[in-house]
Amino acid sequence: KAGVTQTPRYLIKTRGQQVTLSCSPISGHRSVSWYQQTPGQGLQFLFEYFSETQRNKGNFPGRFSGRQFSNSRSEMNVSTLELGDSALYLCASSLSGPGRGNSPLHFGNGTRLTVT
Amino acid sequence: AQSVAQPEDQVNVAEGNPLTVKCTYSVSGNPYLFWYVQYPNRGLQFLLKYITGDNLVKGSYGFEAEFNKSQTSFHLKKPSALVSDSALYFCAVRDEGYQKVTFGIGTKLQVIP
Numbered sequence: 415k416a417g418v419t420q421t422p423r424y425l426i427k428t429r430g431q432q433v434t435l436s437c438s439p440i441s442g443h444r445s446v447s448w449y450q451q452t453p454g455q456g457l458q459f460l461f462e463y464f465s466e467t468q469r470n471k472g473n474f475p476g477r478f479s480g481r482q483f484s485n486s487r488s489e490m491n492v493s494t495l496e497l498g499d500s501a502l503y504l505c506a507s508s509l510s511g512p513g514r515g516n517s518p519l520h521f522g523n524g525t526r527l528t529v530t
Numbered sequence: 531a532q533s534v535a536q537p538e539d540q541v542n543v544a545e546g547n548p549l550t551v552k553c554t555y556s557v558s559g560n561p562y563l564f565w566y567v568q569y570p571n572r573g574l575q576f577l578l579k580y581i582t583g584d585n586l587v588k589g590s591y592g593f594e595a596e597f598n599k600s601q602t603s604f605h606l607k608k609p610s611a612l613v614s615d616s617a618l619y620f621c622a623v624r625d626e627g628y629q630k631v632t633f634g635i636g637t638k639l640q641v642i643p
Contacts, residue, residue, distance in 0.1 A: 418573070447631065457574075457620065457633040470630040504573055515624050516562040516580075519631060521573030 415440060420505050420522035427529050432493040435525045439486050439507030445469075446488040447519060448480060451502040460503075463488055464511050495529045502526050532557040534623050536634035543611045544642050551606040551637045553621030562624040563604045564631070565595055567617050574620060580604060591615070611641045 419438040427433050439446050447470075448460040459472035463482035480490040486507070492499055506519035533556045543549045555561055563580035578589025580597050588594045595606050606619060621634040 420573075449633075456635040459630045459632070462630060472630065506574075515626065518564055518576040518579055519566075519574070519622075520576065521566075523571070523573045 418505060418507050418520055418522035420503075420525050422525060423523070425525060425527045427495050427527065429495055429497060429529060431495050432491065433495060433527060434489055434491045435503055435505075435527075437488045437490075437505030437507075437522060439488070439505075440520055443507035443509055443520070444486050445508045445510040445517075446482055446486065447506045447508075448488070448490050449504045449506070450474075451504055451524070452500075457504070460490065492527075497529050500527060500529045532561075532623055532625050532629060532632050534621050534632055534634040536619075536621055536637045538637050539635075540638040540640060542640045542642060545613055546610050549608050549611045549615070549639065549641070551619050551621075551639060552603070553605060553634060554601070554603045555621070555623045556602060557623055557625040559626045561604075562626070563595075563597070564622040564624075565589065565593070565604075565606050566620045566622060566633075568620065568636075569617050577606070577619075611639075613641045613643050615639060616641045 421436045445464045447462040449457045451457050461480050462470040466482045477493045482488045502524045504524045506521045508519050509517040535554045565577040566574040568574045585597050593608050618636045620636050624631045
């Protein structure tokens with residue numbers, strides 16, 4: 415079974431631009447979560463989608479948004495990029511849904527975003 | 531609000547010795563607990579999860595974790611460390627109410643040959 419696929423692997427953007435990251439979950443997984451990883455802050459939760467509905471949301475500004483499509487693929491968008499947005503963005507899929515919260519997350523290898 | 535604490539930024543252990551990576555948690559209600567490992571430039575890989583009623587859980591690559599409800603801890607253990615175990619280890623928790631999965635800050639494990 416193919417794992418979680420994130421594209422692109424690397425991105426370099428300048429301040430003020432916007433960026434869209436893509437995530438394809440494991441086949442059959444309907445839950446997709448996004449995390450921002452930085453050396454000082456660890457993994458910070460962005461949002462979680464299940465069956466195209468946002469189920470949970472982290473404490474990030476409105477510049478960070480996401481969506482999930484009917485095939486469970488997900489995208490996240492960051493507008494008006496700031497230098498502090500430079501990070502590894504990780505996507506994870508799982509069988510989790512209401513009532514299956516103990517299903518583990520399966521992570522992609524991430525998108526490394528550098529904002530200059 | 532749920533939280534996870536990993537009190538050690540780094541753990542150093544000699545190859546062949548037992549290792550322990552510590553984790554304590556706070557949730558309302560019963561916890562779903564997990565351990566993940568991350569190698570450089572890669573995503574996180576699932577190692578093991580707590581199963582209700584089992585105080586000692588076995589996982590991948592010879593790792594196990596000890597659950598202690600009274601101390602709200604879920605420490606990761608391995609009887610004999612390998613150099614290839616050197617990586618970043620994350621503890622994570624989710625409560626029964628299907629809140630987000632919260633991760634600890636991570637502990638860097640260094641196994642010395």
